[in-house]
Amino acid sequence: MSLKLYNTLTRKVDEFRSIRPGEVALYTCGPTVYNYAHIGNLRTYIFEDVLKRSLGWCGWKVKHVMNVTDVGHLTSDADSGQDKMEKGAAREGKSVWEIAGFYWQAFKEDLVRLNILPPDVWCKATDHIAEQIGMVKALEAKGLIYRLEDGIYFDTGKLGDYGRLARLDVAGLQAGARVDLVQGKRNVTDFAVWKFSPKDSKRLMEWPSPWGVGFPGWHLECSAMALKYLGEQLDIHCGGVDHVAVHHTNEIAQTESITGKQWVSWWMHGEFLTMGEGARMAKSEGGFLTLQALIDKGYDPPAYRYFCLNAHYRQQLAFRWESLDSAATAFERLRNRAIELRQAAAANSAGTADAQTASSGRLADFREAVEDDLNMPRALAAMWGLLKNSKLPARQAWADLLDMDRVLGFGLETIQPRKIEVDADLAARVEKLIAERTAAKKEKNFARADEIRKQIAELGVELKDTPQGPVWRKL
RNA sequence: GGCGGCAUACCCAAGCGGUUCAAGGGGACGGAUUGCAAAUCCGUUAUCUCGUGGGUUCAAAUCCCACUGCCGCCUCCA
Structure with a gap:
């Protein structure tokens, strides 16, 4: 304490x-x-x-x-x-x-x-x-x-x-x-x-x-x-x-x-969040950004939380869209990593003594950061250190990540893949194109396959081929 | 006018006297993988350097002084 x-x-x-x-x-x-x-x-x-x-x-x-x-x-x-x-x-x-x-x-x-x-x-x-x-x-x-x-x-x-x-x-x-x-x-x-x-x-x-x-x-x-x-x-x-x-x-x-x-x-x-371009963010001055405005632009709220945690609370932080983008990307990686880890942990056995030691080292860094006047940038660094440590058994890494998340507050324990509402009409069109593309790929007609992927991209949809087959999501 | 803060790589941002003469994230680049991509993984990306100029010290991004630039508060704005 x-x-x-x-x-x-x-x-x-x-x-x-x-x-x-x-x-x-x-x-x-x-x-x-x-x-x-x-x-x-x-x-x-x-x-x-x-x-x-x-x-x-x-x-x-x-x-x-x-x-x-x-x-x-x-x-x-x-x-x-x-x-x-x-x-x-x-x-x-x-x-x-x-x-x-x-x-x-x-x-x-x-x-x-x-x-x-x-x-x-x-x-x-x-x-x-x-x-x-x-x-x-x-x-x-x-x-x-x-x-x-x-x-x-x-x-x-x-x-x-x-x-x-x-x-x-x-x-x-x-x-x-x-x-x-x-x-x-x-x-x-x-x-x-x-x-x-x-x-x-x-x-x-x-x-x-x-x-x-x-x-x-x-x-x-x-x-x-x-x-x-x-x-x-x-x-x-x-x-x-x-x-x-x-x-x-x-x-x-x-x-x-x-x-x-x-x-x-x-x-x-x-400390204050300032608006980069001179404008001050104040309720009394009419124009200000709400969380909903961020959501409307496609950001997930925890990405804003990540953005804030990336700077120390006693430091002014200038709001810039590109900074928020950077935080949003980092947060998505964190989300995906957490989901993978959770699944792996469910299947994994407990770690070795060596791994336990490596893990407690990360937690020690994390604790030091928290105890040092809530240094969240350092705490996040410790978290990434944990995630990048591939030698750690999944169960151990997952347990440690959850412990860190008690402070970070990203809700990782139950976090789900990002899903964006897609209307059925669009979904049907995309599915149809994907079927065509899969057929083209089977015939080694890659020019046709790439063309279809381009069409899908024009619908604002990202397509990925994974070992489990093609996966798409609205951007 | 008063009070306070900040200037670190392409961007965000830790570090606040030596023990790493500089964490982490994003981006970029190279490689692995892929039909090609995406995702992922590996690697590279501040070494006459931490706004500029002085000073203190055996030792400074870290302390002191000056200068420059930026920001905030003093309004019933968080």
């Missing part, structure tokens, strides 16, 4: 130790369900999945909580007064609740398609309004909040170490702030813990509170739900790097103000 992890709090890689022996309380920031997740979001969830699997693989029992932000919060168009949820609802002519339900479901499906294990607890912000109001009350009792026209704000100036996580230079922020100052805020870094509904319009989502009708500030939900499900101290809290400076910093401020204890031992952040 030795695992070294980078901690944003200390900016160092340290050996992970849980608060309670053998158990890990893990909180990961979940999606705001007003639209589909884009592949950049998904990269972060893949990283968190690898973290969670690695903890389990190293022997910890993990309790994982993930929130779902279904409360509308403000868009970046500060003056519009509309929030993302309501905007999504207006766009699609549905209620905010329908929107939230729909995209949450879509998100869950993405997780399944990427072999991301679901959390033990899903918690929705709107199911925890009372807890959030309770936190504001607690903050009020400590004299840490103040009231402005549009909401109740947290006074960050009262905290000595505000911004410790992000190492914020608060003075510097004030000097160079390019954030529009809310009128009356005492510090640039102050943030809303409760927002009032606009006087002239009724929001679709709003709740009464001791301070007035409105809705909770965004940062509050994670604090409230993490406290509820994981207690006052938890081991690891994750999210995207963009959350370091604001969201997580504010979560810490609120939570630790209330409990008086260090809340989170380990903060971990996944």
Whole structure:
């Protein structure tokens, strides 16, 4: 049980130790369900999945909580007064609740398609309004909040170490702030813990509170739900790097103000997937790639997972189609190799002592990579080392591969050959051509055979002659 | 303006003081196999080299400084 992890709090890689022996309380920031997740979001969830699997693989029992932000919060168009949820609802002519339900479901499906294990607890912000109001009350009792026209704000100036996580230079922020100052805020870094509904319009989502009708500030939900499900101290809290400076910093401020204890031992952040051609992938900017878009282009979701695992989680990764192609090819080889190995293993007897040794060497490399701050590129290298080792008895290699897959999460145990939906019409045409070609081959009329193969290729079908006869598949 | 990161072969990407002066994947090329292909297997593909220029050190891709280029955050974007 030795695992070294980078901690944003200390900016160092340290050996992970849980608060309670053998158990890990893990909180990961979940999606705001007003639209589909884009592949950049998904990269972060893949990283968190690898973290969670690695903890389990190293022997910890993990309790994982993930929130779902279904409360509308403000868009970046500060003056519009509309929030993302309501905007999504207006766009699609549905209620905010329908929107939230729909995209949450879509998100869950993405997780399944990427072999991301679901959390033990899903918690929705709107199911925890009372807890959030309770936190504001607690903050009020400590004299840490103040009231402005549009909401109740947290006074960050009262905290000595505000911004410790992000190492914020608060003075510097004030000097160079390019954030529009809310009128009356005492510090640039102050943030809303409760927002009032606009006087002239009724929001679709709003709740009464001791301070007035409105809705909770965004940062509050994670604090409230993490406290509820994981207690006052938890081991690891994750999210995207963009959350370091604001969201997580504010979560810490609120939570630790209330409990008086260090809340989170380990903060971990996944780096961004960037779009090669300058365009940034952001939900709020309209154009973004979803997992479904990749599928529509013919990629299998685990190929995207492979693409992500090929780079370290703390490294920015530029999305390029050719890089994805490269990952997709590698993943197909892995899939085929795994299927062969599974079949061979079923027929094979256990290995010799020598083979056992060779095998444990590979596993040792793999373990070292995992334990070194989740170095998946190295872990994949170890996996290929195992697959390339033809001396290893199949049963042994298969057992080791499955063990590695507990971390990698490609679902190799039950993986099936890639199949692409083909309509019956096309299938019939291809079969007919193949029959003709087989006949031509029998007569040694290879020119004719090649011509037919060309015709088949024009239908977007790849034809292979195997010892078992011709095999085809739609590309 | 503040904070942070990155520059390694054709591409992606590990390595972060010596113990391999550089993993793995993709691609390309050569060979085996094939009627020819595909798939598969074997081999080759950074050796005045790790953006450039200095420095530290017995020793640097790995540490320090400068420069250049790129990227991200500081907006309720993962």
